[in-house]
Amino acid sequence: MDDSSKNVKTFHGGCPHDCPDTCSMVYTVEDNKLISVTGNKEHPMTRGGLCVKLKDYEKRHYHPDRLLYPLKRTGPKGSKQFKRISWDEALDEITSKWKAIIASDGPHAIMPNSYLGNQGLVHGLNGGDAFFNRMGATVCERTFCGEGSCTAWLLTVGPTAGVDPESFIHSKYIVIWACNSVSTNLHHWHTIREAQKKGAKVVVIDSYASRTAKEADWHIAPKPGTDGALAMAMMNVIITEGLVDQDYVDNYTVGYAELAERAKTRTPEWAAEISGIPAADIRKFAREYATTPPAAIRLGVALERSYGGSQAIRAVTSLPALIGAWRHVGGGALQFPVWEHPYKFDVICRPDLIPEGTPVVNNLQLGRVLTGETKLETPIKSMMVWNTNPITQAPETDKIIKGLEREDLFLVVAEHFISDTAAYADIVLPAAMGAEMEDMVLSWGHLYLTYNAKCIDPPGEALPNNEIFRQLAKRMGYEDDNFKWNDSECLEHYVDWSSPTCEGIDLAYMREHGFARLKAFGDKDVRARHAKGEFPTPTGKCHFLVEGAKNFVAGPFRQMYDGFQPSEALDALPDYVPSRETPATNPELAAKYPLNIISPKSHGFLNSCYANVAEKIKGQGEQFVLIHQADAKARGIEEGSVVRVFNDRGAFECVARISDDVNSGIVVATLGYWRQLNNGTVNCISSAEFGDMGHSTTFSDNLVEVSLA
Numbered sequence: 001m002d003d004s005s006k007n008v009k010t011f012h013g014g015c016p017h018d019c020p021d022t023c024s025m026v027y028t029v030e031d032n033k034l035i036s037v038t039g040n041k042e043h044p045m046t047r048g049g050l051c052v053k054l055k056d057y058e059k060r061h062y063h064p065d066r067l068l069y070p071l072k073r074t075g076p077k078g079s080k081q082f083k084r085i086s087w088d089e090a091l092d093e094i095t096s097k098w099k100a101i102i103a104s105d106g107p108h109a110i111m112p113n114s115y116l117g118n119q120g121l122v123h124g125l126n127g128g129d130a131f132f133n134r135m136g137a138t139v140c141e142r143t144f145c146g147e148g149s150c151t152a153w154l155l156t157v158g159p160t161a162g163v164d165p166e167s168f169i170h171s172k173y174i175v176i177w178a179c180n181s182v183s184t185n186l187h188h189w190h191t192i193r194e195a196q197k198k199g200a201k202v203v204v205i206d207s208y209a210s211r212t213a214k215e216a217d218w219h220i221a222p223k224p225g226t227d228g229a230l231a232m233a234m235m236n237v238i239i240t241e242g243l244v245d246q247d248y249v250d251n252y253t254v255g256y257a258e259l260a261e262r263a264k265t266r267t268p269e270w271a272a273e274i275s276g277i278p279a280a281d282i283r284k285f286a287r288e289y290a291t292t293p294p295a296a297i298r299l300g301v302a303l304e305r306s307y308g309g310s311q312a313i314r315a316v317t318s319l320p321a322l323i324g325a326w327r328h329v330g331g332g333a334l335q336f337p338v339w340e341h342p343y344k345f346d347v348i349c350r351p352d353l354i355p356e357g358t359p360v361v362n363n364l365q366l367g368r369v370l371t372g373e374t375k376l377e378t379p380i381k382s383m384m385v386w387n388t389n390p391i392t393q394a395p396e397t398d399k400i401i402k403g404l405e406r407e408d409l410f411l412v413v414a415e416h417f418i419s420d421t422a423a424y425a426d427i428v429l430p431a432a433m434g435a436e437m438e439d440m441v442l443s444w445g446h447l448y449l450t451y452n453a454k455c456i457d458p459p460g461e462a463l464p465n466n467e468i469f470r471q472l473a474k475r476m477g478y479e480d481d482n483f484k485w486n487d488s489e490c491l492e493h494y495v496d497w498s499s500p501t502c503e504g505i506d507l508a509y510m511r512e513h514g515f516a517r518l519k520a521f522g523d524k525d526v527r528a529r530h531a532k533g534e535f536p537t538p539t540g541k542c543h544f545l546v547e548g549a550k551n552f553v554a555g556p557f558r559q560m561y562d563g564f565q566p567s568e569a570l571d572a573l574p575d576y577v578p579s580r581e582t583p584a585t586n587p588e589l590a591a592k593y594p595l596n597i598i599s600p601k602s603h604g605f606l607n608s609c610y611a612n613v614a615e616k617i618k619g620q621g622e623q624f625v626l627i628h629q630a631d632a633k634a635r636g637i638e639e640g641s642v643v644r645v646f647n648d649r650g651a652f653e654c655v656a657r658i659s660d661d662v663n664s665g666i667v668v669a670t671l672g673y674w675r676q677l678n679n680g681t682v683n684c685i686s687s688a689e690f691g692d693m694g695h696s697t698t699f700s701d702n703l704v705e706v707s708l709a
Contacts, residue, residue: 007031011455012040012514015054016124016434017606018116018145020336020445021187023050024515025057027435027455034058034435034456043515044166045187045446052619053606060433061459063613065417067430068460077405077424080676087461087471090427095475097410098135101381107136108378111361112559115142117387117609120439120452121343122490123432123465124387129559130350131469134478138380139354141362141558141695144393146336146444148304148696150554152313153335155546155570157321158536161337163296163330165446166524169195170330173292176204177316178227179300182211183603185445188298195330201292203285205230206302207598207700208626208668209661220285221663224596224700225306225579226275230282231315232576233271235263237286238322245324252533253321255545255573262573274576274584276663290323294331302600306701308577310693315574321542326530336444339536340518342499343442350482351560360564362695363388365688367396370403382410386431386465391420391675392608395686395699398650414468417612420675430462437464438487440495440510447518449495449502451510454487466490545572553694566695577692581703583665593647593703595631598668599682605672612674623654623678626668627706632658635707642709645669645685647702652680653709667706671699 013025024040037057041048050057070090075081085093101109112132118124125142133139165188168174174192181189189212196202196217204216205227213219222230238244239260249256268279268286289295297316304310317333325331346352359376361369368374370383390400404411404424413425422428436458441450458464463471466487473483485493488507497506501518510516521527535542551566583590604620605611611620625645627637637643641656645667654669662668669682689698 009455011453012451012511013037013435014439014441014450014452016118016120016439016441016452017053017609018119019606020185020443021045022119022441022443022445022448022450023054023187024448024450025050027453029455032456034061040514043448045448047187047190049187051186052604053610053616057434060610060613061435063417065612066459067416067418067428068462069430070461071428073426078401080418080423082428090429091471091475094412094427095472098382098476101410105381106378108138108359109381110135111138111380111383112140113363113366113383113385113388113390114140115144115363115388115393117389117607118465119442121348121442121494122439122487123437124442126345126348126556126559127465128384128386128469129348130353130482131473131478133350133353133559134473134480135476136355136358139358139360139559139561141360141553143362143364143553143557143695144697146301146304147553147557148310148691148694149299149301149313149335151552151694152310153317154554155543155549156314156317157542159339160529160536161340161447162334162529163332164524164527165334165337166191167330167527168192168296169524171195171294171296172200173289173295174200174202175289175295175297176202176212176216177297177299178206178303179298180206180210180212180600181298182215184601188445201288207666210600211603220277220281222275222277223582224598224666225308225582226576227303228308228312228315228576229266229271229274230277231312231319232263232266232574233268233282234286234289234319235259235315235322236266237268237283238290239263241287243287243290244322248321248324248327252530253542253544254539255543259318259544259573262575266576289319293325294328295320295323295325296330297333299333299335302700304691304696305699306579307689307691307698308579309691310696311571311575311577318542318544318574321544327528329526329528331528332530337447338442338444340447340501340520341442341449342496342501344494344496345556345560347482348494349560351562354559354561354563356563358561358563360558360561363390364395364690364695364697366390366394367399367403368688370406370409371399373399381408382412384412385421386414389419389421389608392672392681392683395683395688395697396649397675397681397684414465419608423676429468430460431468432458432462432464436462438491440491449505449510449516449518451514453511544574546570547572551693570693579701580689580698581687581701586703589703593705594665595704595706596666597645597685597702597704598666598700599671599686600668602670602672608672608674611672612677623652623673623681624657624669625654625706626657626659626662628660628662628664628666629658630664631667631706632656637706637708643706644709645704645706647685647704649687650680650684652678652682652684667704
C-alpha cells in the first residue's frame with residue numbers, strides 16, 4: 001500500500017534473471033529511489049521469498065561500478081580504458097561503422113550475440129532479433145543451456161508443459177534428475193519439501209553431492225554422462241518385470257515394441273559397468289519408481305551437458321508413459337512449462353525479415369568463428385553483445401579472447417558493468433536494470449505470467465535495451481511499425497491475449513495484479529494433462545519411436561529462423577550414447593588428463609551476474625575445485641592449496657576443497673566467476689563441441705588434470 005505521507009510507493013516486479021522460478025516481486029520506492037525488493041507473498045510459487053542472489057536486489061541498481069554513460073575505447077582491447085561520450089556520438093559511430101561494413105562486406109559480416117541475462121519479452125533474449133533480422137545480419141544460434149533438452153522433449157512429447165510444478169505436492173515418488181533445486185530452482189524445492197514431509201520419497205540423481213542431493217531420501221550418483229545408461233536399464237527392469245502400464249502404452253504411445261526390443265540388452269548389469277551404480281540399486285530404483293504413483297520427474301538442464309545427454313533426456317522423458325504416470329495429478333515429467341505460455345515469438349523476432357540464405361553462427365563456437373578457425377563465407381567484422389557475457393559463459397574462453405582482441409572487429413556491448421566481455425568493446429552502452437523498465441518476464445519453470453513495472457528512472461544516461469534498439473533502428477532507417485513501439489505497445493503485441501490460456505487476462509489485469517496463472521488444463525489439484533494421451537505431437541501420442549527424426553534447434557534460440565538447421569538424421573529410439581571425454585571412452589586423452597570435471601551453476605551467482613559484487617563473492621567463496629581425498633593425496637594437494645586445473649584448451653587457478661561430496665576421478669568447479677577477478681575461469685577448459693541434439697553444450701564432458709599452482 002502506498003504511504004503518501006512519506007512518498008513511498010510499491011510496484012509489481014518480476015525477476016528478470018535466467019532462472020525457472022521467475023519470482024513475482026514487490027518494488028518499494030521512495031522519492032524515485034528503489035529502497036527494497038521483496039518476494040510477492042500472494043504468488044503461489046514465490047510465496048514472499050527470494051533467493052540469496054535477489055534478496056538485496058535494490059543494491060545492484062546502485063552499485064558504485066554501475067555503468068552510467070556511453071563509453072568509447074581509448075586503450076588496447078581488454079585494458080578497460082574508455083572515455084565518456086554522448087549517446088548521439090555512440091549511436092552515430094555504431095551505425096556509421098555498420099553501414100560501412102554492410103557497404104564493403106555485406107550484412108553477414110555483422111552478428112548479434114545475446115542470451116538470457118534478461119528473460120523479459122521486450123528487453124530479453126529476443127529483444128534485438130527483429131532489428132538484426134531486418135538488417136540481414138548473420139543469425140546467432142544461442143544454445144548455452146537447455147536447447148538439446150528442448151529437442152529431445154519436443155521429439156518425445158511435443159510442446160507440453162508436462163506436469164504442473166505445483167502438482168508435485170500430490171506426488172508420492174519424486175525424482176530430481178540433474179537439477180540442483182536448492183541453488184537453481186529454490187521455489188519449486190519448497191513444494192518438493194512439503195511433499196516429502198507428507199511422505200513422498202525424493203530421489204536425486206546427480207554425479208556429486210549437491211545441496212539438493214544432501215536433502216534427498218536417496219542420492220544416486222552416476223558417473224558423468226552415463227544417465228542414459230541408467231534410464232535405459234530402468235526401462236529394462238520395468239519391461240522385463242511386467243511393471244508396464246500396458247493399457248496406457250497401447251492407447252497413448254508410439255513405438256513400444258521397438259523400444260522393448262532395444263531395452264532387452266540394456267540390463268542393470270550392463271548399466272552398472274557404465275555408470276558405477278550397482279545393478280541392485282538400479283533394480284530397486286526402477287521398481288520403486290514404477291510402483292509408487294503418482295511418480296514425477298523433474299528434469300534438470302544439466303542432464304544434456306555431455307555428448308549423449310539429449311538421448312538420455314529422450315529416455316528419461318519416455319519413462320512416465322511407460323508406467324502410466326501421466327494418468328495421475330502429480331505424475332509425469334517436468335521440463336520447461338514455457339511451451340504452454342502464449343508468447344508470439346514470430347512477432348517478437350520477425351523471422352519474415354530474414355533474407356533467404358542468411359548464415360548462422362552458434363554462440364558456443366564463438367571463439368572458433370572470431371579466430372577464423374571456423375571458415376565463414378563472410379567473416380564477422382562486427383558483433384553486438386547484450387544480456388550475455390561470453391568470456392565467462394561460453395566454452396574455449398582463450399579463443400574468444402583472442403578473437404575479441406582483433407583490431408578489425410568492431411564490438412558493441414550493452415551492459416550494467418564493465419564485464420569481462422565489455423572490457424574488449426569499442427563502444428559500451430549503459431543498459432537499464434529491472435526496476436527501470438516495463439516488461440513481462442518469461443518463465444520456464446511455472447505456469448504464471450509475470451509483470452514488471454517501470455518504477456524508477458535509470459541512473460545517469462542508462463537506457464532500456466528496447467529503447468537502444470529503437471534508436472539504432474531510427475538511425476539505420478528502418479521504418480517497420482515494430483521499431484516504433486514503446487514497451488507497453490510491445491507487450492500488447494508480444495502476448496496472444498486472445499489465447500484460451502489468457503481467458504480473463506489482459507495487460508491491464510497484469511498491471512493491477514502483477515501475475516496471473518494460465519487458465520488451460522486446470523490447477524495443481526486437478527491437472528493431469530496427459531491422463532488420456534492428448535500429447536501435442538503429430539499423432540497425439542508419446543513417441544518412444546520417431547521415424548525419420550532430424551536434428552534441430554528450437555526457433556526462439558535462433559531468432560525463429562528455420563534456415564540451416566543441423567538436420568542430421570537422429571536415432572529413431574532413445575538410447576545410451578557415450579561421452580567423448582571420459583577415461584572409459586578416451587583412454588589416450590585420460591592418460592594426460594585423468595579427471596572428469598563438472599561445472600554446475602554457483603549457489604551465490606546467477607551465471608556471471610553478481611560475481612563482481614563483494615557481498616555475493618563473500619557468500620559464494622573464492623573460486624574453488626572440489627576434489628576427493630584420494631585424488632588430492634596423489635597430487636600432494638591439501639585443503640586450501642592453490643591449484644591449477646588444466647587441459648589442452650586452457651587453465652584456471654582456484655583453491656582446493658577436499659571433499660567426499662565428489663567421488664574419486666571427478667572434480668567440480670562452479671560457473672560464473674569473472675576472469676578479471678581470477679586467474680582464468682572454468683570455461684577455459686570447456687570444449688565447444690556440440691552434444692548429440694539441438695547443438696547442446698558439453699560442459700560436463702571434459703577431462704582435466706589438477707596440480708599445485
